[in-house]
Amino acid sequence: MDRRNFLIGGAALGCSAAASPFVTPVAMAAAPWDARLVVIILRGAMDGVDVIQPYGDPALAGLRPTLFTGKAADLDGFYALHPSFEPLRPLWNAGEFGAVHAVSTPYRDKRSHFDGQDILEAGLPDLSGGGLRDGWLNRMLQVVPGLEPEVAFAIGREQMLVLSGDAPASRWSPDARLTISPNARALLNVVHHDDPLFRDASDDAIAIAEQISLEADLAEETEAMMAESPMMEAVSRGGEHVKIAEFAASRLRADTRIASFSINGWDTHARQSNGMKNGARALTDTILTLKAGLGSAWDKTAVLCLTEFGRTARENGSSGTDHGTGGAMLYAGGALRGGQVIGDWPGLGESDLYAGRDLLPTRDVRAYLAWVMRGLIGLDQAVLEQAIFPGLELGPNPGLVR
Numbered sequence: 001m002d003r004r005n006f007l008i009g010g011a012a013l014g015c016s017a018a019a020s021p022f023v024t025p026v027a028m029a030a031a032p033w034d035a036r037l038v039v040i041i042l043r044g045a046m047d048g049v050d051v052i053q054p055y056g057d058p059a060l061a062g063l064r065p066t067l068f069t070g071k072a073a074d075l076d077g078f079y080a081l082h083p084s085f086e087p088l089r090p091l092w093n094a095g096e097f098g099a100v101h102a103v104s105t106p107y108r109d110k111r112s113h114f115d116g117q118d119i120l121e122a123g124l125p126d127l128s129g130g131g132l133r134d135g136w137l138n139r140m141l142q143v144v145p146g147l148e149p150e151v152a153f154a155i156g157r158e159q160m161l162v163l164s165g166d167a168p169a170s171r172w173s174p175d176a177r178l179t180i181s182p183n184a185r186a187l188l189n190v191v192h193h194d195d196p197l198f199r200d201a202s203d204d205a206i207a208i209a210e211q212i213s214l215e216a217d218l219a220e221e222t223e224a225m226m227a228e229s230p231m232m233e234a235v236s237r238g239g240e241h242v243k244i245a246e247f248a249a250s251r252l253r254a255d256t257r258i259a260s261f262s263i264n265g266w267d268t269h270a271r272q273s274n275g276m277k278n279g280a281r282a283l284t285d286t287i288l289t290l291k292a293g294l295g296s297a298w299d300k301t302a303v304l305c306l307t308e309f310g311r312t313a314r315e316n317g318s319s320g321t322d323h324g325t326g327g328a329m330l331y332a333g334g335a336l337r338g339g340q341v342i343g344d345w346p347g348l349g350e351s352d353l354y355a356g357r358d359l360l361p362t363r364d365v366r367a368y369l370a371w372v373m374r375g376l377i378g379l380d381q382a383v384l385e386q387a388i389f390p391g392l393e394l395g396p397n398p399g400l401v402r
Helices: 003-018 083-093 113-122 136-142 182-191 196-228 230-234 240-253 272-300 365-377 381-388
Strands: 036-042 097-104 152-155 170-172 258-263 301-307 327-332
Touching (some): 036 240, 036 272, 083 272, 136 258, 365 381
Antiparallel strands (some): 301 327
16 A cells, blocks of 8 residues: 555545544654645734735725835736735745635634634634634544654644644744753652652653754754755844744654644734734745755645735725735745635625625635645545535635645
């Protein structure tokens, strides 16, 4: 049985198991696939109409008299890239950065960040019926038997619902510090040898210290790769988001295949130009750091940047935008077909807007996530529609994966 058949077979097992107990993990050296998947949650509702500006739509300028400055550079004759995202232009030109426009989760009308993020990370159509039990990335891990916790990492200080659930996953924060010397380890072994409770606790502490030591070695290697990458000249070094990206890259070069973390600060009710500039810097730094730190693994990597909902089509009286519906998903990585903005554009005319105020979503963003997972990992369509994204209809393949 080859790897792809193993995956499809394992996924089929997971699909049937998803209706009752999930499969029980057993030890395995690494995931049975080689592609890397990075999911970045952009908390606060990124304004996709500002990042990927549909300047070819005649209604845009009237809706956004101060936000639409005309300074964004063209991407494809209809869309333009916000100037603060220009550091990603080389990736666009190389076909390694792109966007999907006019998408959203099924969340509608209530416009709560908390509910919107929960639905996005749970991957469910709504929050009824105890839907917050786990996240869609964790359910994907549940349908592939035999994965070790280090296959997936939740990174940062925040709880990542998207990776929470029954399947084991690792966590790391930039604050993680634990050092145990060889002499201290030997002493712990002697002192706690006959006490099962303390012996187990000591073993856990030693294992954590060894893991952190390994991470230090990987981080040193990543630093060396950063120094050699000309792309890092555009990155503002020293921010926590860069440390998180460096850590993610170091783990993804090893046995980790999935990483997820969040970038805050996208709630731009007032003076959006300032907020967009800060958010763009954090996200572009992160993506460029991932590319530099992943090395050759970048060619096997898909980075998906998701936000809980879009913002109003019309700017408000504070030079910002309010909570809306349709927005954009940004993506990067050598495993995906970049250099394009895909999706059905609904228009910004008065009669085109959702509820008379928002960009109309023309497709469920979960369909794109599912197609990426199918293309990268080979999961069966029924598994994606029933176990990972319950109730979702994948629809036609958008061809995101190379």
